[in-house]
Amino acid sequence: MKLSVIIPVYNEVPTLAEIIRRVQAVKVNVSVGFANQTPITLEKEIVVVDDGSTDGSQEIIEAAAAEGGIIAVYHEHNQGKGAAVRTGFQRASGDIFVIQDADLEYDPREYGILIQPILENKTKVVYGSRFRGGPTKTMFFTHMIGNKFLTLVTNILYDTIISDMETCYKCFSADLIKDMPLHARGFEFEPEFTAKVLKRGHRIYEVPISYNGREFTEGKKLRPIKEGIKALWTLIKYKFID
Numbered sequence: 001m002k003l004s005v006i007i008p009v010y011n012e013v014p015t016l017a018e019i020i021r022r023v024q025a026v027k028v029n030v031s032v033g034f035a036n037q038t039p040i041t042l043e044k045e046i047v048v049v050d051d052g053s054t055d056g057s058q059e060i061i062e063a064a065a066a067e068g069g070i071i072a073v074y075h076e077h078n079q080g081k082g083a084a085v086r087t088g089f090q091r092a093s094g095d096i097f098v099i100q101d102a103d104l105e106y107d108p109r110e111y112g113i114l115i116q117p118i119l120e121n122k123t124k125v126v127y128g129s130r131f132r133g134g135p136t137k138t139m140f141f142t143h144m145i146g147n148k149f150l151t152l153v154t155n156i157l158y159d160t161i162i163s164d165m166e167t168c169y170k171c172f173s174a175d176l177i178k179d180m181p182l183h184a185r186g187f188e189f190e191p192e193f194t195a196k197v198l199k200r201g202h203r204i205y206e207v208p209i210s211y212n213g214r215e216f217t218e219g220k221k222l223r224p225i226k227e228g229i230k231a232l233w234t235l236i237k238y239k240f241i242d
């Protein structure tokens, strides 16, 4: 059983070497079932997709790739997070995929928690939620309202009760996306993926995760109003088309 960790990267020099190191270091052990509780250790594949960085991120990726243990892919031009993760999906060969942002907001030690419901055949897709009681750094009120609103729209349109549509920690069986067209180039990947998973009748499992949000001074790039409108439109659009 193999886990593919897909890391989209755009100008992440301050955190990139450290997140690669953390992902490499983590041991993915998962206890499955009640009878035999010996943990299963998953093999791990790391796919780093540079999205046309101009700050030296490419050199960090090249250095890591030279040491071995990662698959490095480079976009010639910046295209956006959605394009980067989709490139990653094409190159990944694992049974289960997880998306890992290149900042240090999410903790790779939590992969096991994300994977367990999949290995126990409860679902094909698990979201790590920042709103289910895990330890979280308390971030911006405006972002929280935006996220809650977009999550509420998701729940109304697709009849479900998730708590964190925009989470980066989306973990799923590789076969889930085999016949799923994904078009997003930017951050509208999150609503597109969520809409299409739900439209196909899958139930998303949520598990609590920790969240160590970064500040704008530390490189946070999200522009909430523009992205919020795009996300809302994406949720509505994919209710009606594929």
Ligand SMILES: Nc1nc2c(ncn2[C@@H]2O[C@H](COP(=O)(O)OP(=O)(O)O)[C@@H](O)[C@H]2O)c(=O)[nH]1
Pocket (backbone or CB within 6 Å): 007, 008, 009, 010, 011, 012, 051, 078, 079, 080, 081, 082, 084, 100, 101, 102, 103, 105, 219, 220, 221, 222
């Ligand atoms: N902002 C941004 N992030 C990108 C892009 N392409 C890939 N990414 C990566 O997508 C992930 C999420 O973006 P990030 O800026 O951390 O979002 P934020 O933490 O909400 O500000 C990070 O790993 C980025 O490096 C892009 O064009 N723009």
Ligand SMILES: [Mg+2]
Pocket (backbone or CB within 6 Å): 101, 103, 105
């Ligand atoms: Mg981030």
